[in-house]
Amino acid sequence: MSLSHSALEKLATFRANNTRASQETFKNASTVLKSFKRLGDDGWAVLEQLFLASVDVGRLDVADECLRQLGKQFPDSPRVDVLTGIRMEATESPDVVLEYYAQLLDADSANAAIWKRKISVLRRTGKIEKAVEELSQLLDTFYTDVEGWLELADIYTSCNQYIPALQALSHVLLLAAQNPFYQLQFAETAYTAGDIPLALKAFLVAVEMSERDLSDKSPPVGISVRAWLGVKLCSRRLLLNSSPSASNTVVPKNLHLIEELATERVLGVYSSKSSSTRAPEGRDVVVGWVGDR
Amino acid sequence: MSSNNAVSLYLDPQIRDWVLFPITLVMILVGILRHYVMVLLQTPPKSLPRAALREQRALTRSQVLRATSANSPIPPTYYKSISRHLSEAFDAGTYLKDGPPKEGDTPKMPPNPMTDPAAMDGMMSGMKTQMVMMVPQMVIMGWINFFFQGFVLIKLPFPLTLGFKSMLQRGIETTDMDVRWVSSLSWYFLNFFGLNGLYRLILGGDNSADSSRDMTASPFGAQAQAPGQAQDYSKLFKAEKDNLEFSEGIYSWVGEGVEDRILRRYGKI
Numbered sequence: 001m002s003l004s005h006s007a008l009e010k011l012a013t014f015r016a017n018n019t020r021a022s023q024e025t026f027k028n029a030s031t032v033l034k035s036f037k038r039l040g041d042d043g044w045a046v047l048e049q050l051f052l053a054s055v056d057v058g059r060l061d062v063a064d065e066c067l068r069q070l071g072k073q074f075p076d077s078p079r080v081d082v083l084t085g086i087r088m089e090a091t092e093s094p095d096v097v098l099e100y101y102a103q104l105l106d107a108d109s110a111n112a113a114i115w116k117r118k119i120s121v122l123r124r125t126g127k128i129e130k131a132v133e134e135l136s137q138l139l140d141t142f143y144t145d146v147e148g149w150l151e152l153a154d155i156y157t158s159c160n161q162y163i164p165a166l167q168a169l170s171h172v173l174l175l176a177a178q179n180p181f182y183q184l185q186f187a188e189t190a191y192t193a194g195d196i197p198l199a200l201k202a203f204l205v206a207v208e209m210s211e212r213d214l215s216d217k218s219p220p221v222g223i224s225v226r227a228w229l230g231v232k233l234c235s236r237r238l239l240l241n242s243s244p245s246a247s248n249t250v251v252p253k254n255l256h257l258i259e260e261l262a263t264e265r266v267l268g269v270y271s272s273k274s275s276s277t278r279a280p281e282g283r284d285v286v287v288g289w290v291g292d293r
Numbered sequence: 294m295s296s297n298n299a300v301s302l303y304l305d306p307q308i309r310d311w312v313l314f315p316i317t318l319v320m321i322l323v324g325i326l327r328h329y330v331m332v333l334l335q336t337p338p339k340s341l342p343r344a345a346l347r348e349q350r351a352l353t354r355s356q357v358l359r360a361t362s363a364n365s366p367i368p369p370t371y372y373k374s375i376s377r378h379l380s381e382a383f384d385a386g387t388y389l390k391d392g393p394p395k396e397g398d399t400p401k402m403p404p405n406p407m408t409d410p411a412a413m414d415g416m417m418s419g420m421k422t423q424m425v426m427m428v429p430q431m432v433i434m435g436w437i438n439f440f441f442q443g444f445v446l447i448k449l450p451f452p453l454t455l456g457f458k459s460m461l462q463r464g465i466e467t468t469d470m471d472v473r474w475v476s477s478l479s480w481y482f483l484n485f486f487g488l489n490g491l492y493r494l495i496l497g498g499d500n501s502a503d504s505s506r507d508m509t510a511s512p513f514g515a516q517a518q519a520p521g522q523a524q525d526y527s528k529l530f531k532a533e534k535d536n537l538e539f540s541e542g543i544y545s546w547v548g549e550g551v552e553d554r555i556l557r558r559y560g561k562i
Binding site for chain 2: 108109110111140141142143144166167170171173174175177183198201202204205207208247248249252254257258260261265
């Protein structure tokens with residue numbers, strides 16, 4: 001077998017985690033093209049992966065070969081239709097691709113994968129209004145699509161429409177209530193929208209979620225550092241002047257205590273306990289900013 | 294005494310070559326054939342149009358909202374706006390496949406499954422499965438009954454209690470034969486229920502060769518479970534509206550008092 005076992009395993013991990021490492025995928029999988037039949041049913045999945053990777057790195061000749069093989073094996077597969085669309089997007093003009101997608105959607109109006117491709121083409125070509133309209137319709141039908149809601153929030157954010165973005169993110173929170181990253185994104189969007197009390201609360205929730213398993217005295221790690229910085233930022237601004245809240249969120253009573261705690265936690269990250277190791281990068285800036293009133 | 298009896302009974306090796314092996318072989322081959330016929334008969338699942346899918350999935354929206362309402366991740370204004378919007382939509386019937394009902398419309402009767410082509414399809418596929426299962430088994434059983442009735446085919450290499458007599462010696466009405474002898478009809482039944490493992494080995498995990506599995510499933514039972522058939526969504530939506538109101542009663546935001554929880558955790562208050 002020309003493919004080593006570890007390469008196949010790596011490809012399978014990429015597939016499972018939805019990793020986009022296209023260059024590496026391409027390198028590992030391009031030997032498959034001749035011998036994929038020996039892999040059995042797994043070979044087709046590898047072939048699809050290789051197709052996407054080779055479009056990504058611009059090797060359209062390899063992509064065409066993959067597509068030909070897949071099309072031969074699965075003549076009427078909607079999944080191959082999507083791949084054909086992606087291949088067309090690489091070289092054809094957007095109008096031709098949109099025409100192709102419209103044709104497929106006519107045949108099966110509930111084909112979510114094609115529908116999403118269409119939206120992405122619309123967004124890419126600058127037809128933001130149309131994209132938002134289509135995406136809202138998609139989400140009205142397929143409510144549980146977390147990625148769709150995130151995309152909608154992203155589009156709104158890129159147009160400075162923070163309140164609609166918050167609404168889209170609130171659906172994300174409902175659908176994936178266990179993910180602190182989304183809570184953090186919600187908090188940051190609320191901060192950008194100018195709803196500081198809401199942002200403070202959301203940052204605190206993110207802190208609570210991400211530090212649940214942390215032992216009491218250890219400094220924050222990972223995203224809770226960012227959340228604590230957010231808490232610090234919000235509480236300082238609220239101490240200076242009370243800002244209105246579009247969502248009528250009440251400002252917490254013991255704001256001073258929160259501010260103190262946030263300062264303590266943020267400095268906890270940046271004060272190196274063991275003097276032998278180098279101080280974390282950007283320490284002076286952070287300490288200066290925290291100490292600055 | 295009984296061991297003497299058992300030894301005194303000799304089977305013609307011709308029975309082994311011309312009855313035992315053929316029955317087993319025929320059953321295996323019929324199972325494999327059945328698997329491939331099923332693959333041919335299978336109609337691809339019909340894709341629903343967009344509006345029907347939307348109607349079917351509208352309930353998940355409020356279910357997702359209600360699932361976390363006692364400790365909701367979203368602040369009150371957002372929760373209320375979603376909840377109100379949904380209950381208004383359910384009330385007005387926005388999510389119904391054919392749009393909101395008009396004034397003076399008579400309430401629709403649930404469609405008769407015999408006249409509704411979509412429901413008919415589901416029933417037909419159930420019937421087809423059933424046919425493919427029943428016909429070959431009936432033919433084999435008739436064949437065995439006609440040619441090999443009363444044959445003793447094989448002697449099990451282990452002793453059994455008398456309770457197994459009716460299972461292993463079907464078609465032979467004797468009282469004093471050792472239970473270890475197996476009759477032709479019983480051999481058929483043993484194969485019928487026991488070949489599943491072999492099929493799994495030959496055809497892979499989810500094959501449709503095993504006929505004993507869908508003995509229990511009747512075509513009409515399958516039809517009743519099929520989702521979305523003759524469901525009255527407008528009634529479901531009305532009920533869901535009440536559920537939404539209940540959940541709004543128990544709603545609380547997870548951000549409520551989060552600052553106190555965190556301050557307490559770090560010993561500040």
